[in-house]
Amino acid sequence: MKNKVIDGHLHIEAFYGEEGCFIDSFEKYRNEAGIANYNICAIPCLTGNANEISSAANNIQCAFYKLAHPDVFVHACLEHFAKEIPETIDEGFDYVTQYKELMEIGFDGIKMLEGKPTYHKRIGKNLLHPELMRFYAEVENDNTHIVFHVNDPETFWDPNEVSEEHKNIGWFYGDGTFATHDELYSQAEAVLEAFPNAAITLAHFYFCGDTPEKLQALLDKYPNLCVDITPGTEMYNSFEAKHDFYRDFFEKNSKRILVGTDGAHPLPARFPIWCMDRLYRFIATSDVVSAFDDKPLTGLALSEEASANILYKNFERRVSAQAKPINKDALKAYINKYLPTITAENTLAEINKLIEKYL
Numbered sequence: 400m401k402n403k404v405i406d407g408h409l410h411i412e413a414f415y416g417e418e419g420c421f422i423d424s425f426e427k428y429r430n431e432a433g434i435a436n437y438n439i440c441a442i443p444c445l446t447g448n449a450n451e452i453s454s455a456a457n458n459i460q461c462a463f464y465k466l467a468h469p470d471v472f473v474h475a476c477l478e479h480f481a482k483e484i485p486e487t488i489d490e491g492f493d494y495v496t497q498y499k500e501l502m503e504i505g506f507d508g509i510k511m512l513e514g515k516p517t518y519h520k521r522i523g524k525n526l527l528h529p530e531l532m533r534f535y536a537e538v539e540n541d542n543t544h545i546v547f548h549v550n551d552p553e554t555f556w557d558p559n560e561v562s563e564e565h566k567n568i569g570w571f572y573g574d575g576t577f578a579t580h581d582e583l584y585s586q587a588e589a590v591l592e593a594f595p596n597a598a599i600t601l602a603h604f605y606f607c608g609d610t611p612e613k614l615q616a617l618l619d620k621y622p623n624l625c626v627d628i629t630p631g632t633e634m635y636n637s638f639e640a641k642h643d644f645y646r647d648f649f650e651k652n653s654k655r656i657l658v659g660t661d662g663a664h665p666l667p668a669r670f671p672i673w674c675m676d677r678l679y680r681f682i683a684t685s686d687v688v689s690a691f692d693d694k695p696l697t698g699l700a701l702s703e704e705a706s707a708n709i710l711y712k713n714f715e716r717r718v719s720a721q722a723k724p725i726n727k728d729a730l731k732a733y734i735n736k737y738l739p740t741i742t743a744e745n746t747l748a749e750i751n752k753l754i755e756k757y758l
């Protein structure tokens with residue numbers, strides 16, 4: 400790759416994968432793809448989820464990752480202890496307190512998955528809960544970066560359009576128990592309305608591949624708002640179908656778009672390596688390649704300046720040119736406080752190994 404690149408959207412979802420322990424998992428990707436740096440986003444999995452890594456445990460993993468690789472960026476997530484956010488959260492575990500603890504540890508931003516229909520349902524389907532509103536206010540005040548996943552492709556609500564594959568992992572939302580596509584948009588936009596200067600990056604192009612005018616209106620209204628183009632493979636079909644329109648859109652909005660691959664340990668490095676190659680060629684070249692779902696994707700060949708904005712400058716502007724250091728005392732305090740909330744025994748055992756090695 401000719402340009403500098405920062406992948407803004409990676410995850411750690413296990414302790415071990417076929418390429419070994421999570422602690423070095425993205426270094427192979429960095430070296431082989433030639434990217435400059437990357438950002439790992441913790442996932443608010445909710446305690447008791449299938450893979451038994453709670454949000455707090457995932458934050459702890461990400462913090463240790465940064466102790467092992469101090470130049471890497473990490474975004475933390477909030478822990479939700481209940482299936483639904485209670486009217487008031489126990490003191491000391493409210494979101495503002497959690498947020499302050501995480502910032503003190505040395506996280507570079509916050510990742511929210513609470514707008515994805517599945518997680519949204521688990522927190523009680525309300526992005527405007529007063530406890531969350533207090534948290535957004537702090538984040539806006541500090542200009543802390545949030546990667547915010549809101550919504551999913553509209554086809555996931557349609558029983559005739561959703562794929563079997565998505566159905567099988569619980570991503571069919573048309574059974575009446577999830578918020579609708581429109582409700583999710585209106586809740587998220589009410590958050591933007593209330594906190595118009597928050598440094599929010601909406602993940603996956605805000606699922607607006609077919610409705611770019613909707614996204615453009617938001618970008619025009621909120622100057623600190625950005626989107627990432629982490630696939631969401633369906634958006635690339637829209638980009639390809641309206642190639643000339645999107646070349647202009649990307650050039651014009653180049654200061655508002657970030658890149659990410661959604662690479663996730665324990666999956667092997669070849670996935671983000673392949674994905675970033677596609678994204679890079681889409682942004683910076685005119686190459687025609689076989690990309691997502693084996694469909695052709697024609698590079699936009701954006702200007703040098705627009706390419707640099709999208710590939711790394713926007714991330715550096717919004718987060719920092721340099722990752723924050725980890726404060727070991729703050730990390731120890733966080734572990735001591737949250738360890739009793741982690742129930743999975745193998746997770747506890749792995750965290751204890753990390754403590755011995757790194758703290």
Ligand SMILES: [Zn+2]
Pocket residue numbers: 408410661
């Ligand atoms: Zn993601």
